Amino acid sequence: MQRVREAIEELGYESSLVARSLRNHRTNVVGVLVWAIEPYSAELLKGVARGLKGTGYELVVYSTGAEAGGRVGWERRYLSRLSGTLIDGAVLVTPTVSTEGIGSPVVAVDPHSGGDGGWTVAADNHRGARLAVEYLLGLGHRRIAFLGRPPRDLESSRQREAGYRGALEDAGVPFDPRLLRNAGYEDNESLEAARTLLALPRRPTAIFAANDVTAIATMEAALTLGMRVPDDLSVIGFDNIPEATMVEPALTTIEQPLQLMGQRAVETLLDVLAGREPTEARLMLPTRLVVRGSCAAPPADPSRVVGLTAPEEDAAAPAP
Template identity: 50%
Template sequence: MAREAGVSVATVSKAVNGRYGIAADTARRVMDAVEKLGYASSLVASSMRSRHTGVIGVLVADFEPFSAEILKGVGAALHDSELDLLAYSGSRQRDSEGWERRSLSRLSGTLIDGAIMVTPTVVGASSDIPIVAIDPHTGRADLPTVESDNFGGALQATRHLIQLGHRRIGFVAGRPDLRSSSLREAGYRQALSDAGIAFDPALVRVGRYEPDAARERTGSLLASADRPTAVFAANDISAIAVHELATSLGLSVPRDLSIVGFDDVPEAARRAVPLTTVRQSMQRLGEEALSMLLTLMDGHTPENTHIRLPTALVVRATTAPPPEG
């Protein structure tokens, strides 16, 4: 870089970091070399000098449809700002509790100025930087949080199946440690209770929001002689896995089995038999979390530190009245 501009390394450093004591034509020559060579300053070095990196971190357990939509929302909200986005997944530790703490210890203070944690495994996480959680852990949340109306959405989904005439309705639960999962099960149970239908634990399987687990644990349920006529899955990728399993068992959806999901990921509407689901605005979850985080980074307290966004039932082609008899 210095050789290309015909100056010393110290002069390059001054020009790149906007310091005084360098002539305008020299600074212009250095910046021309920067553009020509595609130079980018080290984030770590910059943070050591200014204690700020200009980077927002989004920490996810995995890059699946839910987190991908959240990242789109955060990215769109950052589009006109001077901040950059770092999406981080600790792939070697994401299945262990507390992976967020280990990730934050690696990133905070050197690579990122603030963090958004998506579906964390912990209630709180101490850090030197501001943090916001999306779809938080169960229990009292020490962090500012953004989530959807999980109870109301599950209530709508189950009531839809009941109104179609279903009485044996299976439920594929999510991760037991997440508040969203417990609230979706509570909504399912409440809808059954409101309709005078007894809750049957034999109709519940824990899919952990994971397609393989949903497929494996729902097999015995769908293969049984008294199988349910409908299934409400706590997220779309589990609902899609149940649909694929049902097809492999010779069941027709929705003639033999109705299925409802939760999320409304892009694939839900694109399938050959589009999925009936509960829509939560995943991109808006990211936008709201970022807005809250930026307020915290500015040294202020958000007006609302716990935001709940509305959900809506989207009826498509995977639900119908139960088969006669």
């Protein structure tokens, strides 16, 4: 037996996860399912890895690839490939459908708004959006646009839009549906949505983007139109990914504690796998405003700012 152990050590042999699960009905592996590896999910993964340290569990990261485009139901299809034989449970990042009845223990980060009884971890998106808009209002802005991201049935998307609308209403600023746009998933979609807003005859003086990637694309769109941030246009994002400090000017944003969200999600999952009741089934973490250099008071005469004009875009366009 000793010679077998020595041979195993020398050859670096490991039993397959499938064989291990057949013997023990456990693999000691947890999965993180994301539709794409991008700045948001990368920060969450750092927190998941930190939460697993010293637990004896291993981590599998499974991505659908960007070409999946966040199609509705992707998590059910891909979870069925992993659960039962490769992983004991999963953390789902921004699932597109309810996680109820999936089978394996699942914790959802940035959950679907279906209201199922599963375990979830999220940031206070409503409060964060209000902080963003209230900050812009305090600088003197009144034409404040919102660039959202699909799917709008994500709880975060719904809450951020509600926070945007609520802050405007409390300030007595009428909601203008032409200033509400869907930025899509890809960078080119964010650029096009930003350019559409900046082409309005009465363009916004500030844009609140639902995430930092869209905010950075908005700054790029403004630059291509000869506009200066923040002198001609203020831009504020959401997430506080590392890239927010790498642009010029550095991006003012709403921070959600992404790494902590990942850590808390996997800690909740480990509690469930161990038969312990998680302290909180629906954990909400605070958001905060991070002021940098991309916001300022609105220009005295916005009509003099260089930019595109597209009168047809101002014709009572419905919100997307």
